[in-house]
Amino acid sequence: MTEKKKMTFHDFIHNDNTVGYVFAAPFIIGFCFLTLIPMALSLYYAFCNYKIGQEAKWVGLENFINLFKDADFGNSIMVTVQYVLWGVPLKLIFALLIAMLLTKPTKLQGLYRAIYYIPSLIGGSVAVALVWKQLFGSRGPIVTMIKSLGVNGFNFFGSKTWAFVPLILCNAWQFGSSMLIFASGLKQIPKDYYEAAEIDGAGAFKRFFKITLPCLSPIILFNLLMQLISGFMTFTQAQIITQGGPNHATEYVSLFIFTEGFTYGHMGYACAASWVILLIMATITGVIFKTSKTWVFYEADE
């Protein structure tokens, strides 16, 4: 009997369940305190009038009703969608083209990849955002170049139509990790596919659309989802480069949440906005997943 009890303690410690929970404990604790409880709180405050340091007052659906009437909120969703619709395809096409360019096996391949990865390494930093602001500013080199082409009085950040262009370019510029992921995908496409196609007389374009794209489709889906989510939530660049302006033209949703919550102190309202945005994003992600069955090609399905 005593023998068995000793064994139980030893067994308990080395039991797969104990081991699993010991090692997974950091995540489980983090998930509860950094995700689950904040989400529950956020959901509760979304139905409250709440400011830091004050009692939360239950107001029912008022926040949501106000959101739908709030032209600034509608605008922030529209400009974010515009940003994502231009920015994400641009970045992915760019990443894919560069990845294909760098498949050529040369001794310098590693160096080239490193150089093309540099923008991703630093692109998210405040330093680059500040540089970008001057680079595209009214006296910066880009506008000066446009001027030398004969267009006068052009100003990115003064224009409601053009202010988002430097932001999109800054995002597309950071194509490095998408590029690396595409590059490793390209490496996995069997060479004989291309050889067979070539024998059958398929040109470069046909080979790209009939072999490269279908074979890469799972990776395109992965990159698309990751970029969509991060694009939707762009913050640092917009906050520093344009401050959401001019006239709300680049006030993306995360800036809207930040401004409402921290500048105006409307915490409850900002939580409600977060939930609406989350639902929109979940819907978009869901739709992409659903339709992905028609355009993503898995080799196992052959």
Place this chain on the structure above:
Amino acid sequence: MKTKRRIKTICYHAFVIGFGLLMIYPVIWMIISSFKMKSEILGNDVPFLPTKWVFENYPNGWKGVGEYNFGDYFKNSAIVSVLATIGTVISSAMVSYALARVKFIGRKFWFTCMIMTMLLPGQVLMIPQYIIWNNLDLTGTFVPLILPKFLGVPFFIYMMMQFIKGLPKELDEAAQIDGCSKYQIFTRIILPLLGPSIITTIVIQFYWTWDDYMGPLLYLTKPALYTVSYAIKNFADVQGTNFGPMFAMSTLSLIPVFTLFLFFNRYLMDGVTAGSVKG
């Protein structure tokens, strides 16, 4: 035929290098501007290279604003980034081992939670998380920027899981036969083999933390705690149109990230791709 191929190769390299230079032009412009006089940085007829190289921008910028200089800010950034990176490596390696190799009840459930957390944009939680840290009286400290990293970062957990799944199971089994417990399998077998994955994590998490702007913006309310990235923004606001020192400090702020990248570049290139594709 041979010369034709050679010309093609030269054209290829010329194009890749030329386009690469165009890509890093903003960085080059920043560095060069940091050595220029104020009048030569922006405007219509400014030269690409300074007519006279000036170095004052660096000491002028270093002084910062008020009672703290960039030495303090670099120290703060180093503390936050190093601790956050250590936390990420330890916790993510542990969790990835559990999810990839240990068959425990609820594993699927926690895996799903992990993926959902990975896809959940952090900005959606910025308000409630702030409220919690505020209630714990921990705003105005480094804790909100560091502690969460000790609780596993899903992106890296996922990456390490893919890596562990690629290691032969026979290793575990052989170790088990030799009398290793599951704990020892982690410390003696898996952890040493995780090397490339760990290096990728170190580089990426370090530059994420170093470059982070939103976290310091929300939580580092006292100038004594400002990290470089947040301090530069305030510094630029205060300097107004005096851009030289701002460019100088921006250049300095990127050096640690660059250095790390230069050291570990090769591993990083392999690690990123290994992690994301095999899913």
